[in-house]
Amino acid sequence: MKMDFIFSNIFWGLLIILLGLSIFLKGFNLHIPLVRVFIAIIIIMFGIKLLFGIKTHKYNKPKHYSRESTINYSSSRNEYNIIFSSGIIDLTDLPADAKDVEINVVFGSGTVILPDSIAFNINPTSVFGSTVLPPKRPELQGKPIDIESNVVFGRLEYKYAPPPKATAKHAETEKETF
Numbered sequence: 176m177k178m179d180f181i182f183s184n185i186f187w188g189l190l191i192i193l194l195g196l197s198i199f200l201k202g203f204n205l206h207i208p209l210v211r212v213f214i215a216i217i218i219i220m221f222g223i224k225l226l227f228g229i230k231t232h233k234y235n236k237p238k239h240y241s242r243e244s245t246i247n248y249s250s251s252r253n254e255y256n257i258i259f260s261s262g263i264i265d266l267t268d269l270p271a272d273a274k275d276v277e278i279n280v281v282f283g284s285g286t287v288i289l290p291d292s293i294a295f296n297i298n299p300t301s302v303f304g305s306t307v308l309p310p311k312r313p314e315l316q317g318k319p320i321d322i323e324s325n326v327v328f329g330r331l332e333y334k335y336a337p338p339p340k341a342t343a344k345h346a347e348t349e350k351e352t353f
Contacts, residue, residue, distance in 0.1 A: 189216055253277060257285045257329075267336055269293060275321040280304070280329040287322075291335040294319035300326070307332040 190213065197209045246255055248268045254277045255264050261284040266276070271293050278287060289295060294315040299306035304326035312335070324331055 186216075186220060254279070257281075257283045259283055261285065263288065266290065269320070271317055271320075273320055275323070278322060278324040278331065280324075280326045280331045282328045284330040285332070287324075287331065287333045288336045289333060293317070295322055296320070297322045297324065297333065299324045299331070301331075302327045304329045304331075306330075309333040309335050 193207075193209060193212055193216070197207045200207055244260070245263045245265055246257075248266045250270075250273070253274045256279045257264070258279075258281045264278060264285060264287045267288055267290050269276075269290055278285070289309065291312070292315070294312070294317060296319040297308055298321065299308065300323075302325075306324060306326050307330070
């Protein structure tokens with residue numbers, strides 16, 4: 176059974192209020208058995224949780240835990256995380272003037288797909304893990320995009336892929352010419 180209420184704001188708020196109240200009342204020589212009150216509050220909160228099944232609000236953050244997934248490039252993000260899972264970070268839609276990117280892999284494995292038309296400066300850091308860098312590319316025009324990658328107890332591999340070029344309209348014109 177999950178004990179989410181121990182990590183809730185209500186629980187810690189009540190604990191801090193009781194602690195402050197206990198310190199305040201000790202100044203007036205009134206002693207509250209704080210340990211007994213604390214244990215009683217835990218039991219009461221556990222009972223309320225069992226009776227009503229109160230669910231806390233979870234906010235969806237762009238992190239991926241315990242599943243394999245593909246994370247696509249987004250212009251609003253410059254940090255990509257893979258934690259306790261495996262995943263693919265697809266940066267093929269990355270524009271040539273994009274901001275620097277940070278990639279973190281913790282207890283997992285990841286593959287980063289890079290467009291072959293853009294120069295990159297990859298700065299890997301691995302702690303009890305490995306980073307497999309792509310083969311050296313000939314010098315490309317333009318300022319390279321810096322990628323800082325951190326791997327802890329995991330593996331991260333970089334691969335080049337050609338950028339997507341065929342659209343539905345373009346594919347139709349190719350069929351007509353042949």
